[in-house]
Structures are given as structure tokens and as C-alpha cells.
Amino acid sequence: MNRFGPLLGRGIERVTASALGPYQTAVIRIGFTATWLLFLLRELPHRQELYGPDSPWSWDMAQQLIAENDAFTALMWSDGRIWFEVVYALAVLSSALLMLGWRTRTMSVLFMIGVLSLQNRSIFMGDGGDNVIHLMATYLVFTRCGQVWSLDARRAARARKASVDQEKTPVELPKTPQPADKAGPVLWWILGLGLSVVTFMGELSGGWLLVFWGMWFAHGLWWAVGRRAPDGEARKLLDVIVKLAHNAALLVIMAEACLIYATAGWYKIQGSRWQDGTAVYYPLRLDYFSPWPALSDLLASHGLMVMLVTYGTVAVQVAFPFTLFNRRVKNVLLAVMIVEHAVIAVVLGLPFFSLAMIAADAVFLPTSFLRRVGGCAARARGALFSRLPRGGAVPVQRGTDEEPAPRSTEHARVGFPS
Secondary structure, three states, X not given: OOOHXXXXXXXXXXXXXXXXXXXXXXXXXXXXXXXXXXXXXXXXXXXXXXXXXOOOOOHHHHHHHHHHHOOOOHHHHOOOHHHHHHHHHHHHHHHHHHHHOOOHHHXXXXXXXXXXXXXXXXXXXXXXXXXXXXXXXXXXXXXXXXXXXXXXXXXXXXXXXXXXXXXXXXXXXXXXXXXXXXXXXXXXHHHHHHHHHHHHXXXXXXXXXXXXXXXXXXXXXXXXXHHHOOOOHHHHHHHHHHHXXXXXXHHHHHHHHHHHHHHHHHHHHOOHHXXXXXXXXXXXXXXHHOOOHHHHHHHXXXXXXXXXXXXXXXXXXXXXXXXOOOHHHHHHHHHXXXXXXXXXXXXXXXXXXXXXXXXHHHHXXXXXXXXXXXXXXXXXXXXXXXXXXXXXXXXXXXXXXOOOOOHHHOOOOOOOOO
């Protein structure tokens, strides 16, 4: 007990004092929003047939299904084409803004609404990656996914820099007042007005009514407390609750990714084609999964390679959840899975499924690796700006969105090796 007590205390302090995995959640945010955005843009000419009034899964059929399972979709509020175009445009816009990290708390909710609205409207559309996006869009709402690599992080860094400059200003000199945040309250009031209209029309009821109004009140309470008493006890309590919710959602995301691989691997073991090592051969011979017939034929003609890939896929998927406590083995299997998904995207023509799975795998990427990637991206951006006629290189300073926090608050013990 003498050893367990301090260990438990350090664990509680860790999950309440910091939002773990800032780089991992940022990669998840960018990965899933980019995947969904690219899918929506690619299917823009066919949007009416996929999710709109011209869909084979008619509006009446979708309404009957929604009445049974109580799934949320804003497209059931009206069967008009104009309303569908509005929802589709908002889904595209919220995906782009969340990917850039603008008002991530609000955009994560709107991103979830866009994903649920379209996918629950036509449940038979997608290739498996849509299920992953469906789940992760819900989990992202509870994460602080804009701590790094976002416009929110840049705005916060500038505010901190302005506050430091104010403290350094001599007493005899006038201090420049910091501009008030206007976009946030305006956005909050607009969404509250829209939510009131939807509630008055009776389109929301039961659990979804509590969910959306609860989120709206929570956002308003966070802003009000931070505005009136940024260093008060109420703000500290809310900050602890937010960090706990973030860390819990991050744990759920990790568990979900492990569950996907574990169930996929164990189901494959039970299949006779996976047992005899020929399962990979059959999709290579299907025209639907052969965007590059010559490449598919080349791979399918090598029996030894087909057998190794078949058995290797099962072994990696089954073993991965058990390797999380060994950083080196976990990183090796993680690299293998990412390469496998990249090959699936090219050979089988499933780019969005592969992108969704790679984005899910990103939660286990090492923080040190992500920091190096961020540094390389910052240097590339500076080099690009330095070549512009009227631009200059943007210096990267510690404390900005590229380096937002001390290293001691960035690493989770499981899945985030340094």
C-alpha cells in the first residue's frame, strides 16, 4: 500500500493536470477531417444519388429506419433539395475549418453533425472507413484536439505573447488593450438561435436534445467563467473536468483502434481461406478491386508472396493490441500496418478506407516522431515563405503552436513513447 498510494496519486495528478497526447489528437483531427473532406469533394457530382433526394435509399425509407433506431441526421428535417445542399455545404465547411483548427470545440460538434447527418441518411454507402469516421467524429467532440498545429493554438500563442509584452511594458508607458474575442460569442449565439428553432419545431427530442443543449451550455459556461475569473476556482474546476474528458476520450480512441484490429484478426483466423493462406488472392482477381489490373495480376501470380501477406496480415492484427507496452515492437508493427493500408489504397482502390485507418493508427505514433515531423513542416513552410516575392520566413519560437507545452506534459505512458 505504501508503494501503491504514491503511484496512484501521480496517476491522478497526471490525468487531471494535463491533456495528454496533444500531437496525437492533432494528427487524428487532421487525418479524419481531411479524409472526410476529400470524400465529400470527390463525390460532389454524385452527392444527390448518394445522400440526397435521388438516392436509391429514399427519404421515406430512411425516415422509417430513423424512427426505429433513433439515429441522428439533420437530413430528416426536410426532404427538399435546398436543405440537402445546405447540409452538404456545412459538412464540407466544418470539415475544412476543423482540419485547420479554427474554433475546434465548435467545429468538432458541427463536424460530428455533418458526418452523422450524411451517413445515417444512407446507411449502405461507404467501404468500411465510414464506420471508423462515424465513431471518431463522436469521440473528437470530447478531445482538446486543437492544442497544437491549429489556428486556435496560434491565436493562443499570440495572446500569451501579448500578455508577456504587457507585463514588460514600463509603468509610465500606456499599455495597449488586448482585442476582445468577438467571433466566439457571435458563433455561440448563432448556433444557440439555430438550436432553439430546431427545438421549437420539434425536430430534436429525448437524448439528442440533452446532448446538443448540454454542449451549447458547456461552451457558454467555459467562456463566461474564463472571461470573468480566468484564475478562479471555478475555472480550475472546469479545466480539470475538460482534461479528464479529453484523456478519457483519448483512451477510448486507443481502445477502439485496438478493438478494430483484434476483432478483424480473430475473425480472419476462423476463415478457411485465411487458414490456407489464399485469402489475399481473391480480391486481387476481382475487377471491382483492381484499379491497376497489371499490378494486381503481378501480385496474384506470386503464390509465396500471397501466402506471406495473408499470414502476416492476420499475425499483425492479432498481435498489435498486445504490443502497446513494448514501444519498439509496437512501433515496428505500427509501421507495418501503415504500409499495409497504403498498399491497400493503391492496389485495391480503397483510398478513403486506408486514410481512415491510418488516421486511427496515428494515435499510437511516438510524440518524438510527430515533433520532428512538425519541425520539418515548419522549416518547409519557412523556406516556402522566404521564396515569395513579398513574404518572409516565419520564425518558429518555443511557445507557439509548433512547440506549445513542456515535454513533461506531452507523453502518455501507454501508446505515446518519447
